[in-house]
Amino acid sequence: MRIAYFAWVRERMGVAEEMVALPEGIATVGDLVGWLAARDARGAGAFAEPHRIRAALGGAMVGPEALIGDADEVALFPPVTGG
Amino acid sequence: MRIAYFAWVRERMGVAEEMVALPEGIATVGDLVGWLAARDARGAGAFAEPHRIRAALGGAMVGPEALIGDADEVALFPPVTGG
Amino acid sequence: MIRVAVQSAAIDVAAALAAHDAGGHGASASFIGRVRGDGGLVELFLDHHPVLTANGLEDLAAQAGARWRLEALTLIHRVGAMAPGDTIVLVLASSAHRAEALAACEFLIDRLKTDVMLWKRESFADGRSAWVEQRETDHDRAGRWG
Amino acid sequence: MIRVAVQSAAIDVAAALAAHDAGGHGASASFIGRVRGDGGLVELFLDHHPVLTANGLEDLAAQAGARWRLEALTLIHRVGAMAPGDTIVLVLASSAHRAEALAACEFLIDRLKTDVMLWKRESFADGRSAWVEQRETDHDRAGRWG
Numbered sequence: 001m002r003i004a005y006f007a008w009v010r011e012r013m014g015v016a017e018e019m020v021a022l023p024e025g026i027a028t029v030g031d032l033v034g035w036l037a038a039r040d041a042r043g044a045g046a047f048a049e050p051h052r053i054r055a056a057l058g059g060a061m062v063g064p065e066a067l068i069g070d071a072d073e074v075a076l077f078p079p080v081t082g083g
Numbered sequence: 084m085r086i087a088y089f090a091w092v093r094e095r096m097g098v099a100e101e102m103v104a105l106p107e108g109i110a111t112v113g114d115l116v117g118w119l120a121a122r123d124a125r126g127a128g129a130f131a132e133p134h135r136i137r138a139a140l141g142g143a144m145v146g147p148e149a150l151i152g153d154a155d156e157v158a159l160f161p162p163v164t165g166g
Numbered sequence: 167m168i169r170v171a172v173q174s175a176a177i178d179v180a181a182a183l184a185a186h187d188a189g190g191h192g193a194s195a196s197f198i199g200r201v202r203g204d205g206g207l208v209e210l211f212l213d214h215h216p217v218l219t220a221n222g223l224e225d226l227a228a229q230a231g232a233r234w235r236l237e238a239l240t241l242i243h244r245v246g247a248m249a250p251g252d253t254i255v256l257v258l259a260s261s262a263h264r265a266e267a268l269a270a271c272e273f274l275i276d277r278l279k280t281d282v283m284l285w286k287r288e289s290f291a292d293g294r295s296a297w298v299e300q301r302e303t304d305h306d307r308a309g310r311w312g
Numbered sequence: 313m314i315r316v317a318v319q320s321a322a323i324d325v326a327a328a329l330a331a332h333d334a335g336g337h338g339a340s341a342s343f344i345g346r347v348r349g350d351g352g353l354v355e356l357f358l359d360h361h362p363v364l365t366a367n368g369l370e371d372l373a374a375q376a377g378a379r380w381r382l383e384a385l386t387l388i389h390r391v392g393a394m395a396p397g398d399t400i401v402l403v404l405a406s407s408a409h410r411a412e413a414l415a416a417c418e419f420l421i422d423r424l425k426t427d428v429m430l431w432k433r434e435s436f437a438d439g440r441s442a443w444v445e446q447r448e449t450d451h452d453r454a455g456r457w458g
């Protein structure tokens with residue numbers, strides 16, 4: 001599965017996207033954000049405040065309770081700041 | 084004094100403007116409209132319904148009670164129909 | 167910069183936009199009104215009073231400038247004979263803030279329909295020709311601005 | 313005709329207007345949003361998600377098309393790095409009726425500010441650079457549309 005990062009989430013992660021194999025027990029977007037925050041220092045910097053993170057699955061906005069299932073892409077980013 | 088006509092008032096009068104010497108007793112715009120309506124057939128056609136006539140003196144809209152005084156121009160026309 | 171014009175020549179929207187704005191304003195709202203060919207209309211003729219019409223446009227521009235913080239305002243009205251598709255009126259309003267540009271543009275086009283001295287005559291393909299009567303809907307919209 | 317674009321190339325307003333409209337529509341309202349150089353801003357960078365951003369614009373265009381009788385609609389949003397004075401966004405809405413063109417244009421620019429997936433980073437002459445936080449005022453305006 002691909003994780004795509006945007007805005008300051010991308011800057012803090014140091015990459016625009018990465019391919020990951022989800023570990024056992026990571027089922028929802030919220031689980032994924034928690035796992036990334038615990039994985040390393042970059043993840044801790046990007047995801048220390050999960051309430052500031054928004055997510056999209058396969059092109060649609062979702063909440064932290066959304067099941068990742070066999071989605072190709074999870075996108076993680078801050079609230080939008082408009083045009 | 085010059086009288087300028089616009090829109091269907093101009094068409095019915097057959098001229099865009101004319102120079103007139105105001106007769107005795109014609110003091111207001113309303114007087115002038117009444118005099119034009121009585122003067123000839125063209126005036127009767129243009130000014131038979133004075134409530135449909137609007138007027139301007141020296142570039143400002145005025146009512147029928149306005150005194151003509153020594154104005155250079157009285158403009159007579161229908162209500163505007165916009166841009 | 168305020169620019170007001172009453173002209174019988176065709177309105178060149180791109181040129182007016184370029185003259186209005188060299189690119190520095192935060193937000194520009196515009197309105198382009200064109201002659202509609204409804205009901206077989208072949209010509210729209212706008213009669214105008216050179217002084218009253220220009221005064222009316224300048225007065226509207228001044229009102230908009232007093233009401234909103236505008237960086238530039240362009241108001242061009244065509245008069246004389248026009249064909250369907252021709253541009254009758256162009257409003258351009260620029261401000262640092264989008265809400266002000268949008269509100270000024272809407273105010274101006276609503277008021278143009280009622281406050282400016284112009285008289286419309288419509289000619290149709292079947293030979294009919296008539297001066298347009300005042301429309302209540304224009305007054306309703308213009309009245310919203312109090 | 314609905315045209316939606318997300319592009320890193322400069323927005324050519326005159327060309328977009330020509331493509332939008334061959335002159336047949338009764339009323340065209342437009343909004344041009346530009347980068348402001350407030351506070352010493354030297355660069356505005358807009359990050360975007362290729363799919364989400366385009367979907368957001370298309371969804372907004374469809375909402376406007378369902379709400380108002382529009383004859384043409386153009387929505388162009390620039391992304392990437394921009395300088396003060398550059399055009400960020402262009403909205404063009406045409407209708408037979410001016411009230412619908414104006415309302416659609418205002419709806420679209422209000423919603424663009426909140427509903428479309430874009431992230432702004434501002435860089436200043438003194439070297440500071442920061443991602444913009446969500447602004448409440450944008451939400452207030454967008455909320456008016458219910």
